[in-house]
Amino acid sequence: EGVKRIAVLPGDGIGPEITREAVRVLELIAEVRGHRFDLVYGKIGGIAVDEEGTPLPDETVRLCRESDAVLLGAVGGPKWDKGPTHLRPETGLLGIRKAIGLYANLRPITVFPSLIHASTLKPDVLAGVDILILRELTGGLYFGQPRGRRQTADGVEVVDTLQYSEHEIRRILRLGFELARARRKRLVSVDKANVLESSRLWREIAEEVARDYPDVELVHMLVDNAAMQLVRNPRQFDVLVTENMFGDILSDEAAMITGSIGMLPSASLGSEGPGLYEPIHGSAPDIAGQNVANPLATILSVALMLRHSLGMEDEARAVEAAVRAVLDAGHRTRDLAGPGEPALTTAEMGDKVRAAL
Amino acid sequence: EGVKRIAVLPGDGIGPEITREAVRVLELIAEVRGHRFDLVYGKIGGIAVDEEGTPLPDETVRLCRESDAVLLGAVGGPKWDKGPTHLRPETGLLGIRKAIGLYANLRPITVFPSLIHASTLKPDVLAGVDILILRELTGGLYFGQPRGRRQTADGVEVVDTLQYSEHEIRRILRLGFELARARRKRLVSVDKANVLESSRLWREIAEEVARDYPDVELVHMLVDNAAMQLVRNPRQFDVLVTENMFGDILSDEAAMITGSIGMLPSASLGSEGPGLYEPIHGSAPDIAGQNVANPLATILSVALMLRHSLGMEDEARAVEAAVRAVLDAGHRTRDLAGPGEPALTTAEMGDKVRAAL
Ligand SMILES: CC(C)[C@H](C(=O)O)[C@@H](O)C(=O)O
Ligand SMILES: CC(C)[C@H](C(=O)O)[C@@H](O)C(=O)O
Numbered sequence A, B: 001e002g003v004k005r006i007a008v009l010p011g012d013g014i015g016p017e018i019t020r021e022a023v024r025v026l027e028l029i030a031e032v033r034g035h036r037f038d039l040v041y042g043k044i045g046g047i048a049v050d051e052e053g054t055p056l057p058d059e060t061v062r063l064c065r066e067s068d069a070v071l072l073g074a075v076g077g078p079k080w081d082k083g084p085t086h087l088r089p090e091t092g093l094l095g096i097r098k099a100i101g102l103y104a105n106l107r108p109i110t111v112f113p114s115l116i117h118a119s120t121l122k123p124d125v126l127a128g129v130d131i132l133i134l135r136e137l138t139g140g141l142y143f144g145q146p147r148g149r150r151q152t153a154d155g156v157e158v159v160d161t162l163q164y165s166e167h168e169i170r171r172i173l174r175l176g177f178e179l180a181r182a183r184r185k186r187l188v189s190v191d192k193a194n195v196l197e198s199s200r201l202w203r204e205i206a207e208e209v210a211r212d213y214p215d216v217e218l219v220h221m222l223v224d225n226a227a228m229q230l231v232r233n234p235r236q237f238d239v240l241v242t243e244n245m246f247g248d249i250l251s252d253e254a255a256m257i258t259g260s261i262g263m264l265p266s267a268s269l270g271s272e273g274p275g276l277y278e279p280i281h282g283s284a285p286d287i288a289g290q291n292v293a294n295p296l297a298t299i300l301s302v303a304l305m306l307r308h309s310l311g312m313e314d315e316a317r318a319v320e321a322a323v324r325a326v327l328d329a330g331h332r333t334r335d336l337a338g339p340g341e342p343a344l345t346t347a348e349m350g351d352k353v354r355a356a357l
Helices: A015-033 A046-052 A058-065 A089-099 A113-118 A166-181 A197-210 A223-232 A244-257 A296-308 A313-328 A346-356 B015-033 B046-052 B058-065 B089-099 B113-118 B166-181 B197-210 B223-232 B244-258 B296-308 B313-328 B346-356
Strands: A004-011 A037-041 A069-074 A104-110 A130-136 A148-152 A155-165 A186-191 A217-222 A239-242 A265-269 A275-279 B004-011 B037-041 B069-074 B104-110 B130-136 B148-152 B155-165 B186-191 B217-222 B239-242 B265-269 B275-279
Touching: A004 A015, A004 A046, A004 A058, A015 A037, A015 A069, A015 A296, A015 A313, A015 A346, A046 A089, A058 A089, A069 A089, A069 A296, A104 A166, A104 A244, A104 A296, A113 A313, A130 A166, A130 A244, A148 B197, A155 A166, A155 A197, A155 B166, A155 B197, A166 A186, A166 A197, A166 A239, A166 B155, A186 A197, A186 A223, A186 A244, A197 A217, A197 B148, A197 B155, A217 A223, A223 A239, A223 A244, A223 B244, A239 A244, A244 B223, A244 B244, A265 A296, A275 A296, A296 A313, A296 A346, A313 A346, B004 B015, B004 B046, B004 B058, B015 B037, B015 B069, B015 B296, B015 B313, B015 B346, B046 B089, B058 B089, B069 B296, B104 B166, B104 B244, B104 B296, B113 B313, B130 B166, B130 B244, B155 B166, B155 B197, B166 B186, B166 B197, B166 B239, B186 B197, B186 B223, B186 B244, B197 B217, B217 B223, B223 B239, B223 B244, B239 B244, B265 B296, B275 B296, B296 B313, B296 B346, B313 B346
Parallel strands: A004 A037, A004 A069, A069 A275, A130 A239, A186 A217, A186 A239, B004 B037, B004 B069, B069 B275, B130 B239, B186 B217, B186 B239
Antiparallel strands: A104 A130, A104 A265, A148 A155, A155 B155, A265 A275, B104 B130, B104 B265, B148 B155, B265 B275
16 A cells, blocks of 8 residues: 555644644554555645735645645634735635535534533434535535626626536535435435526436435425524434535534534545545634644544545544544533533643544 | 505415414404504415416506505415426515515514423523514525526536625615614624625625714624524624525524524515515415414514504504413414424414404
């Protein structure tokens, strides 16, 4: 087995400190299991704007393209918020998704029994929740053209374009069916077919692809209803597949429902090339550099990387088990600790996970 | 004082039975307070498709235009779901919004203390929640052009267009500030300014309008974050203003959080012409005609009508107080009753409210 090359993009805010702990987990995995990981660092987001004049330097794109997987911390912060679009940290994130063709964003939404009380939802509603949200990542309103302002006789008019090709819709739905087949065999496809033309095509293609997966139950759900059902009864969901913007909104809603937003990882996959792994939380500039951030979502993103990009399912499970064990033992970072409960630092939490490994 | 003309559009599913109870409340108000309401019935939605061949007959549009206010039950059902767009019940609803220029959808999200336990959220998170969601109703992805499919060399491509004029954005934001000024003076403007051009214009105009309302605090929030914050801490919101599709999703999420989706009314207002009042729940075809539906959201929609279109604030409060009294006395329709608890029929619930009036 050869060396695996991993691009590490720590980014902004708490990005560097949480990425550091995740990298140490990777290094320990390499040592214990006899793998070789070649970790190469790159810049993205605000720090890249400051140091290279662009949120996504060409060199970072090249680095990612030449890697087997990408680990990303987080991007963004108030410092760069007022800049023009091409100098915003998010533009770097959107850019790398597009540049390496990451069309599928996987967000497993699970509830950790020992954290269930942190949610604003009642524990009996949450127990056993295990949802995989599959968000289309390169189409829809995010990249559609035309977009922008136009001066008319009656003032400024602005448009964004929600655009999909048949091909883009089919490949994400097919992946949805594949993932559902490997799980509880229920696929909820979320759209707004009573209003959007794109949703009507989406629904037709879903019906068509469904014929190849007679063992998977397909349910169509309108996005407004889905936003309700996630609150009413999140346990009804197995795999939820949807377009880019709906996925952005629903996956964050679903994440918050678990009460453990600092715990949730994500994987972004393309049809070829590396996958990108990142926590779903943001760069939390208010606590950056204080060694109090929760590194577990980033560590769990490493587990997803081991599983989806490096073909190391055993290692992935070992990381996930270690995180669970640490939580079950009562260890908490500040975001998870109850009032008066002692809290570990970012580095201490990383140490605990490595000890459990 | 003259006669007020009210268009009544019962629609489909449970629409007719819940509308009947609301109309009886209106009739009682007229009798007790010495008003004259001229109620004229019209067709919309599936029933209009069946009987007139269109979900929005010209006569219904004319009737609404000539009225002081419109009371709508609900539209839609599986019977009409597979039809072409121009024969779908929702097309009637979208059509009447457009035809009478209803640009502002107001959805008050309140928690009834006696129903707080019906929510999947913990009672201490919900206590005191009082949000007014203000959704832009005639722009965005709902009516923007172009929309539809195009055949390309690589297969079908589909677009929808998210479109706003400066004027549309300004008038909804201005209303948001006005409403916030009359309440707790906090306006959360929800957008996706890190991705959408339309959101960037929205944010600029919000800043501009804010200068006329120095007494109102303006907070910008990204839509994915808003979807989280509604779950995390709904009490932080006073007035939430947003574009059409975001409002569709967030208002349903917020409604479900209260646990009382059968209780929530809405008002849709234009700059002139009648307002339209309807419950936010759907036509519930599965229980239609069984006299078990909850009429309270429709009755509370009548309260909004009295307030916003008929200038009868006292009467509006009397209706709201009557509904609260009925709930506090323990009366429940089937959707609200706990397991084993007795449930009133639709008509009995209407009687209770009228008795309390
Ligand atoms: C930062 C932003 C552009 C991004 C998105 O909307 O995709 C983020 O919200 C996410 O979900 O990864
Ligand atoms: C029925 C549908 C077209 C409508 C909408 O999306 O506006 C409904 O969901 C609503 O919120 O009133």
